[in-house]
Amino acid sequence: MVGKDNLTNEVGTGPGYEAIIIGAGVCGIYLAYRLQQMGLRFTVLERGEDVGGTWYWNRYPGCRFDSESETYGYSFSKELLAEWDWSERFAPREETERYLNHVVAKFDLRQHMRFGATVVSARWDEPGCRWHIKLEDGSELTTRYLLTAVGLLSAPTPPRYAGLETFKGQSFHTYYYPREGVDYSGKRVAVIGTGATGVQLISAIADKVASLTVFQRRPNWCAPLGNGPIEPSEMAAIKERYDEIFARCRATPSGFVHEADPRKMFEVPEEEREAFWNELYNGSGFGIWLGNYKDVLVDEAANAEFSKFVERKIRDRVKDPAIADKLVPKDHGFGTRRVPMETGYYEVYNQDNVRLVDISETPIETITATGIRTVAEDFSFDIIIYATGFDAVTGAFERIEFVGADGLTLKEKWRHGPVAAFGLAVAGFPNMLTVAGPLSGSVATNFPRGIEEAVDWCANFIQHVRSRGHERFEVEQECETAWGEHVQEMARKILFAQQQSWFTGYNSNVDREYEPKAIVYAGGAQRYRKAIGEQAEQGYPDFAFN
Numbered sequence: 227m228v229g230k231d232n233l234t235n236e237v238g239t240g241p242g243y244e245a246i247i248i249g250a251g252v253c254g255i256y257l258a259y260r261l262q263q264m265g266l267r268f269t270v271l272e273r274g275e276d277v278g279g280t281w282y283w284n285r286y287p288g289c290r291f292d293s294e295s296e297t298y299g300y301s302f303s304k305e306l307l308a309e310w311d312w313s314e315r316f317a318p319r320e321e322t323e324r325y326l327n328h329v330v331a332k333f334d335l336r337q338h339m340r341f342g343a344t345v346v347s348a349r350w351d352e353p354g355c356r357w358h359i360k361l362e363d364g365s366e367l368t369t370r371y372l373l374t375a376v377g378l379l380s381a382p383t384p385p386r387y388a389g390l391e392t393f394k395g396q397s398f399h400t401y402y403y404p405r406e407g408v409d410y411s412g413k414r415v416a417v418i419g420t421g422a423t424g425v426q427l428i429s430a431i432a433d434k435v436a437s438l439t440v441f442q443r444r445p446n447w448c449a450p451l452g453n454g455p456i457e458p459s460e461m462a463a464i465k466e467r468y469d470e471i472f473a474r475c476r477a478t479p480s481g482f483v484h485e486a487d488p489r490k491m492f493e494v495p496e497e498e499r500e501a502f503w504n505e506l507y508n509g510s511g512f513g514i515w516l517g518n519y520k521d522v523l524v525d526e527a528a529n530a531e532f533s534k535f536v537e538r539k540i541r542d543r544v545k546d547p548a549i550a551d552k553l554v555p556k557d558h559g560f561g562t563r564r565v566p567m568e569t570g571y572y573e574v575y576n577q578d579n580v581r582l583v584d585i586s587e588t589p590i591e592t593i594t595a596t597g598i599r600t601v602a603e604d605f606s607f608d609i610i611i612y613a614t615g616f617d618a619v620t621g622a623f624e625r626i627e628f629v630g631a632d633g634l635t636l637k638e639k640w641r642h643g644p645v646a647a648f649g650l651a652v653a654g655f656p657n658m659l660t661v662a663g664p665l666s667g668s669v670a671t672n673f674p675r676g677i678e679e680a681v682d683w684c685a686n687f688i689q690h691v692r693s694r695g696h697e698r699f700e701v702e703q704e705c706e707t708a709w710g711e712h713v714q715e716m717a718r719k720i721l722f723a724q725q726q727s728w729f730t731g732y733n734s735n736v737d738r739e740y741e742p743k744a745i746v747y748a749g750g751a752q753r754y755r756k757a758i759g760e761q762a763e764q765g766y767p768d769f770a771f772n
């Protein structure tokens with residue numbers, strides 16, 4: 227669909243846009259709302275055929291929030307909050323997609339959006355003081371400001387096994403799950419990957435397939451989601467409490483309702499500790515991760531103790547001790563990588579039709595025409611599903627060729643790891659804001675809570691620039707460097723910094739020219755809010771304006 231604005235703004239045929247937003251997911255939608263309110267001439271370019279980003283693409287069974295539903299909606303409109311009912315504590319994908327469509331319709335944002343619009347390059351034109359944008363379909367647009375809302379987990383990475391193209395059955399990455407659905411009845415299905423996605427998918431399809439073979443390289447620490455319906459009376463009560471709920475989210479480092487227990491684990495008697503942990507395990511959401519004793523994610527001894535507790539749970543739930551043993555992570559402690567939340571995941575391995583193949587012991591050699599060959603065995607499948615993750619945070623940027631003021635590409639600039647002041651602005655890339663980009667405080671949080679603040683900051687910033695008649699802004703190099711150091715310093719304080727996970731830029735299917743290091747801000751939402759808030763209050767001292 228082509229929005230009405232777009233027809234007059236091809237290069238040479240109109241004045242160009244004041245702003246272009248790339249992406250119509252959770253972040254791009256709210257950005258569009260803010261720019262529309264400010265009266266900018268703008269468009270949103272979206273690769274998908276409709277709105278939703280993550281919630282548009284990931285159509286695999288079991289895909290749902292790990293955020294409490296009532297904390298995931300936008301908070302900017304009381305009317306919107308009052309009219310939307312969530313049906314489950316952790317809403318399924320379909321419901322979130324409906325919600326985002328509702329928001330777009332309610333605020334009449336679709337008129338600004340262009341779908342099936344894949345940006346291939348964005349080149350800064352210094353004399354013209356604007357960005358030149360090229361789309362895959364050959365069209366070219368210009369804009370004064372470029373705002374990226376490209377998503378953190380939107381560049382999927384299939385594995386690099388030989389023979390991938392030779393498989394004669396059906397195969398796909400979870401991100402590109404077939405829109406028409408998949409018929410699993412009577413099918414022999416393989417799933418490769420056991421991150422948050424694989425865990426959701428495996429649990430959802432295990433009883434629908436003839437056989438399921440899970441190829442696991444490294445197990446993750448998973449914990450029960452505790453999902454359930456939200457009854458109408460409960461939803462009504464939630465609506466009464468929205469101010470309180472959002473205030474609570476603002477008061478926690480992660481933007482979730484969960485806040486760490488102020489006590490250190492070893493200060494608490496063992497019996498009491500065990501009771502608390504059982505409560506967390508039988509509770510819901512990320513409470514077990516973010517609402518644990520305050521030292522569990524920072525102190526190795528405390529972390530090891532809690533990991534032992536979760537290990538016992540896994541061993542209790544999986545009947546075969548040898549399989550249970552394979553499901554227990556040995557190379558990292560609980561919560562030092564992203565915790566997949568599950569519903570009946572471990573019990574799946576008690577089913578006769580499910581088999582776990584440990585590919586750290588027997589690696590995959592090749593994908594064949596009929597299935598998968600490991601060093602030990604030839605497997606035949608009808609369907610192979612790759613739940614192999616994403617080129618997280620930077621991947622979506624790198625598939626667009628951004629060329630900055632001095633001719634350097636963003637990819638080249640980020641070769642040794644991404645840099646961006648406050649995760650929002652990159653030196654050498656004027657008039658561009660990387661909303662929810664690498665090193666920003668919006669990434670490792672309850673996403674809508676994080677992006678609402680970042681979007682508000684960006685919108686106010688653009689307002690500042692326009693109202694003073696500036697044509698160009700660029701962040702100072704010193705600020706970018708200092709922010710990069712601060713990000714790493716914060717990350718060193720918690721245990722995830724050295725782990726191989728998407729928080730640290732690790733993905734075995736992508737070549738990196740840097741060792742794992744934080745690519746998201748781990749200093750907490752309050753610290754981040756303070757840093758960007760001070761910039762705004764002081765008139766953006768770390769930016770140059772012309």
Ligand code: NA7
Pocket residue numbers: 379384385386387418419420421422423424441442443444564585613614615616728734735
């Ligand atoms: P993740 O968390 O990056 O998980 C990817 C999984 O796929 C993980 O178990 C990987 O094992 C495995 N993987 C990746 N490449 C391969 C190859 N080549 N062979 C075998 N196994 C492989 O991605 P998800 O999609 O699950 O979750 C991403 C985020 O989405 C999640 O954090 C939520 O925020 C939502 P490895 O650990 O690398 O050994």
